[in-house]
Amino acid sequence: MIEPNSSPPVISIVAPVYNEEAILHELYRRMAETLDAIGETWELVLVNDGSYDRSFEIMCELHEQDARVHVVNFSRNFGHQIAITAGADYAQGEAVVVIDADLQDPPSLIGEMVQKWREGYEVIYAVRAQRKGETRFKLWTASLFYHLINRITGVDIPRDAGDFRLMDRKVVDAMRRMREHHRFMRGLSVWVGFKQIGVEYIREERYAGETKYPFSKMLRFALDGITSFSYLPLQLATYLGFFIAGLSVLGILFTVILRLSGSQAFFGQASTLVIVLFLGGIQLISLGIIGEYLGRIYEEVKQRPLYIVSDAIGFREGGDGS
Ligand code: UDP
Ligand code: MG
Secondary structure, eight states, X not given: OBOOOSSOOSEEEXXXXXXXXXXXXXHHHHHHHHHHHHTSOEEEEEEEOSOOSSHHHHHHHHHHHBTTEEEEEESSOOOHHHHHXXXXXXXXXXXXXXXXXXXXSOGGGHHHHHHHHHTTOSEEEEEEEEXXXXXXXXXXXXXXXXXXXXXXXXXXXXXXXXXXXXXXHHHHHHHHTOOOSSOOHHHHHHHTOSSEEEEEEEEOOOSSSOOSOOHHHHHHHHHHHHHHHOOHHHHHHHHHHHHHHHHHHHHHHHHHHHHHTTOOTTOSHHHHHHHHHHHHHHHHHHHHHHHHHHHXXXXXXXXXXXXXXXXXXXXXXXXXXX
């Protein structure tokens, strides 16, 4: 049994966990090894995002063994980004490191991050120089997504950087003030500013288990990223509208001239039908885009809490999830 720290730790590690029973022991072992070698006081904040396997029991066991392991247990699954948010809310360290629980992000990089932090950097994000064990489809869609989001949004999100990063207390406090529901954490952590730097690493394969991000979740995640930093999609309807209106003026002129010169072109139903269907499609897409934003606005105005915690284990007084 390892006793808890007597004062707030220097380093907090935040790991979101969703059905990772096969990984937790190894995660703890590797974390403890790395962090003990760094030689600062630390805590490991495990956020159980509504797992239905043995993850929560294992977390409690780990806490019994080592009181520096703290557990936030959600009442249900709230999603990866919300789990990270909760972890950062509860973390009390001077530096907070967000890391995936599946050991795709190597804990051994934390040493380098802490060193950069000591040099005065306030956000140290990990850049994937190489990604192992990911499908070509995932690599391709990810590359397309980062290309797109950097083109159309004001924030310059580093390519190939995930959520694995070290943030100074100042950055965490700034981020905690943003309580939006559709959270794109890697964007928010760029948006707040501060001194940022990347460190490269090779992204490993999952230690065990399988990805919790099927394509549908990835798509939603990408939409959240785009809609929370850009309204270009909304403006697209305006641009398209002007373009098509301009085109139709030309079309009117063209048909008038054809008629005057006695041509039989454009008499059929087919051309009308095609144009009406085309415009109908564009209008529905535009409505859908407005809907995406409207739904998000609706969710924000309801002002529900971001997450509901059923147990918080091992935190000192004042650890909170406001
Ligand atoms: N995760 C979570 N809630 C979810 C989905 C995932 O907390 O609803 C956690 C998961 O346990 C892991 C991290 O988020 O620690 C990243 O998920 P995953 O490894 O499945 O994503 P990938 O690496 O395949 O993109
Ligand atoms: Mg993973």
